[in-house]
Every structure is written in structure tokens, then in C-alpha cells.
Amino acid sequence: MLTVVAEICIKPGRRQAVLDAINTVIPLVLAEEGCHQYDALVDHQAQVPWKHNSPDSIFMLEQWTSLRHLEQHQQAAHMETHRARIKDDVQDVKILILEAAK
Template sequence: MLTVIAEICVKPGRRDDVVAAIAELTPLVLKEEGCGSYQTLVDHQAQLPWKKNSPDSIFMLEHWESLRLLEQHLQQPHMETHRARIKDDVVDVKIQVLEPA
């Protein structure tokens, strides 16, 4: 099982709209072959000296059975529609694909 951590950096003030778009997308993704989980996370606003604050980021925590199925996920029509919907709100996307050590 692969773990994907994606950081979606959005324009200031646009995070809630992108989170709402992801919420609409999530049921479709969870039905895809190989998707073990698809969770949306946002920064917990705590003022701690050791914590990095990311108020304009959305983090996706995903689990996929294989790289092939993850790549198929990225090519799904609903993903293309979703990317087009949020493209004007997104500044950058950073993706990590991880495996157990």
C-alpha cells in the first residue's frame, strides 16, 4: 500500500472553497479501484514555536494499492473536471508518494 501526502497551496482566502470542491469529489475517488482512503486535512491553528503554520494549504492523505492504480486515479474524468474547477485558486501542489520502510 502506498501513502500519498499532497500539499495543495491555495491563494489566500480560497481554502474553504477548495476544501468544499474536494468534499464533492471525495465520494467518487473512494469508489475507485485501489483507493484505501482519501482524507482532507487543514492546518491546526496553534501558536507553538516549533510548528510550521500553513493557513493557505490543504493536505491530502491518501492510500493506494499500487502506483498503477494511483496513476489511473489521476487520469479519471472527475479528476480532470476537479483540477479545472480549482485551477484559478491553486498556487502550487507538492506530492509525496511513500512506501513502508
């Protein structure tokens, strides 16, 4: 099982528009073979000194059966349409692919 954490860095003031677009694609992604989790998360605005603040980011927390499933997801037509829809609102995307430590 692979866990993906993707940080989508959004242009200021455009986070809700991107969240709305993500929410429309979530059911399609969850229906994909090998997808076990696909959740959008945003920064909790806690005022503590040890916390990194990311008010203009959306974090995707995903779980996939295998790298093959994740690669198929990246190539899915609905994902290509989704990326085209949000491209003008996104500044950067950082993707981590993680596995359980042994």
C-alpha cells in the same frame, strides 16, 4: 500499499472554496479501484514554536494499493474536471508518494 501526502497551496481567502470542491469529489475517489483512504486535512492553528504553519494549504492524505491505481486516479475524468474547477484558486501542488520503511 502507497501513502500519498499532497499539499495543495491555495490563494489566500480561497481555502474553503477548494475544500468544498474536494468534498464533492471524495466519494468518487473512494469508489475508485485501489483507493483505501482519501482525506482532506487543514492546518491546526496551534501556537507552538516548533510547528510549521500552513494556513493557506490543504493536505490530502491518501492510501493506494499500487502506483498503477494512483496513476489511474490521476487520469480519471472526475479528477480532470476537479482540477479544472479549482485551478484558479491553486498556486502550487506538492506531492509525496511514500511507502513503509523496511
